[in-house]
Amino acid sequence: MASNPIFADEVPHRRIDAEEWKDIYVVGDVHGCRTELEALLDTLSVGDDDLVVFVGDLIRKGPDSLGVLELVRSNDNLLSVRGNNEEKLLRGDTVLSEFGPAEREYVASLPVAISWDDSLVVHGGVDPRKSLSDHSIDDLQTTRSLRPDGSYDRPFWFERYDGPRRVFFGHTVLEQPIERTLTVGLDTGCVYGGSLTAYDYRHDEFVVQPSVGTGKERSDDSIVTPQSS
Numbered sequence: 001m002a003s004n005p006i007f008a009d010e011v012p013h014r015r016i017d018a019e020e021w022k023d024i025y026v027v028g029d030v031h032g033c034r035t036e037l038e039a040l041l042d043t044l045s046v047g048d049d050d051l052v053v054f055v056g057d058l059i060r061k062g063p064d065s066l067g068v069l070e071l072v073r074s075n076d077n078l079l080s081v082r083g084n085n086e087e088k089l090l091r092g093d094t095v096l097s098e099f100g101p102a103e104r105e106y107v108a109s110l111p112v113a114i115s116w117d118d119s120l121v122v123h124g125g126v127d128p129r130k131s132l133s134d135h136s137i138d139d140l141q142t143t144r145s146l147r148p149d150g151s152y153d154r155p156f157w158f159e160r161y162d163g164p165r166r167v168f169f170g171h172t173v174l175e176q177p178i179e180r181t182l183t184v185g186l187d188t189g190c191v192y193g194g195s196l197t198a199y200d201y202r203h204d205e206f207v208v209q210p211s212v213g214t215g216k217e218r219s220d221d222s223i224v225t226p227q228s229s
Contacts, residue, residue, distance in 0.1 A: 004115070005113070005115050005120060005132055005165065006132060006133045007112075007113060007132060007133060007135070008133055008134070008135065008136065010136065010137060011112050011113060011135065011136070011137055011140065012082075012110075012111040012112050012113070013111055013112065013113040013114070013115065014079070014111040014113070014114045014115075015114075015115055015116065016051070016053075016079075016114060016115065016116040017116065018116040018117050018119075020051075021049060021050060021051040021077075022047070022049040022050050022202075023044075023046075023050040023051070023200065023201070023202050024050070024051045024052075024053065024116075024201040024202060025044055025046070025050070025051070025052045025053070025198045025199065025200055025201065025207075026052075026053050026054075026055065026121060026168045026184070026186060026198065026199045026201060027040065027052060027053070027054050027055065027186065027196065027197070027198045027199075028054075028055055028170050028177075028186030028187045028188055028190070028196060028197045028198070029055060029056070029057040029083070029170040029171070029186070029187040029190065029191070030054065030057065030058050030059075030062070030068050030190065030196065031057055031058075031059070031060060031061040031062040031065075031085070031190065031191035032058075032059055032060060032061060032062025032063055032064050032065035032067075032068055032191065033062040033063070033064070033068070033190045033191055033196060033211065033212075034062075034063070034064040034067040034068045034071065035063075035064075035212055036190050036195075036196040036209050036210075036211055036212060037068060037071065037196060037209075038071070039209050040196050040198055040207065040209040043207060043209060044198060044200075044207060046077070048077060049077075050077060051077050051079065052077060052078045052079070052198075053079050053080070053081075053114055053121050053168075054072065054078070054079070054080035054081070055080075055081060055083070055121055055122070055123055055168060055169055055170035055171075055186055055187070056080060056081045056082055056083025056084070056085075056086060056110075056122075056123035056141070056170060056171075057083035057084065057085045057086070057123065057170060057171070057187075058072060058080055058083070058085075058086070059085055059086060059089065059096065059107075060085040060088070060089075060094060060096070061085075061191045061216055062190075062191045062216075065096055065098070065099075066096070066098045066099065066103065069099075069103055069106065069107070073106050079114060080110055081110060081111055081112055081113060081114055081121055081122060081123055082107065082110040082111065082112050082123070082141070083123035083124075083141060083170065083171065084123060084124065084138075084141040084142050084171065086107045086110060087137070087138075087141055089104065089107055090104065090107060090108055112137050112140050112141065113140060115165070118164070118165050118166060119165065119166050119167075119168065119201070120165045120166065120167050120168070121167075121168045121169075122140040122141070122167065122168075122169055123140065123141045123142075123169065123170055123171050124139070124140055124141045124142045124143040124144060124169060124170075124171040124172075125140070125143035125144065125156075125157040125158060125161075125167065125169050125171070125172075126140070126143065126157060126161060126167055127139060127143050127146070127157055128146075128157060128160045128161045128162060129146070141171070142171065143157050143171075144156060144157065144171060144172050145157070146160060152221060152222055152224065156172065156224070158172075158178065158180065158183040158185060159227065161182055161183055162182065163182045165182070166181075166182050166183070166184065167182065167183050167184070168184045168186065168199065169183065169184070169185055169186065169187075170185070170186050170187035171187060172185060172187060172224055173187050173188070173189045173192065173194075173218060173222060173223050173224065174186075174187055174188050174189070174223070174224050174225075174226060175188075175194075175223055175224065175225045175226065176188065176225075176226060177197045177199070177206050177208075177226075178226045179199075179204075179206070184199050185226070186198075186199060188208070189211075189218065189223060190209075190211045191211070191216050192211075192216050192217065192218040192223075193211050193213050193216070194211055195208045195209055195210050195211055196208070196209045196211065197209075
């Protein structure tokens with residue numbers, strides 16, 4: 001089992017005791033798709049003794065960012081890391097008119113990393129070329145390609161990562177979820193008409209909720225087809 005992860009001082013991290021929870025589910029980017037989220041939680045039959053951890057980007061692009069945030073905020077067993085879209089809200093790069101001071105305060109309180117045992121949840125990823133303690137908030141929220149000249153050019157970080165922790169992530173829109181020995185990718189483009197994906201940590205399996213469709217479009221070259229590990 002890996003030791004507790006060490007982050008830079010600027011990076012908020014929450015450590016969880018997995019033994020306190022019956023089941024643990026990790027859920028991909030919701031992007032305001034409350035209908036699909038509620039359906040997924042129903043399918044999972046999430047109870048008070050189960051934990052749901054989101055990989056960030058609860059908000060923006062979809063039809064009900066406020067509803068998604070309120071749902072997560074009102075349940076102690078629903079936790080999320082802060083994704084790059086939450087960061088954009090805090091920086092003022094994007095405006096959600098329905099969000100007031102209370103919503104912004106909650107978003108600001110979200111950790112950038114959540115971990116338990118040898119598992120780590122971040123929004124973007126981990127650059128395998130440097131130590132975890134050398135990662136900034138932006139690194140953990142936006143890492144995707146290891147090439148400096150394009151965010152959707154291979155190799156991607158998850159194709160080169162070799163541990164020691166198993167990393168659950170979103171941010172990179174995938175044609176289908178990724179399950180490798182040490183990386184689990186969960187952004188399957190719900191807001192673009194794909195699906196909302198959860199990973200059942202105790203049983204090592206995906207649970208997929210199809211999108212009801214939001215009208216958002218994304219170019220094919222910004223949707224990654226996973227390679228075999």
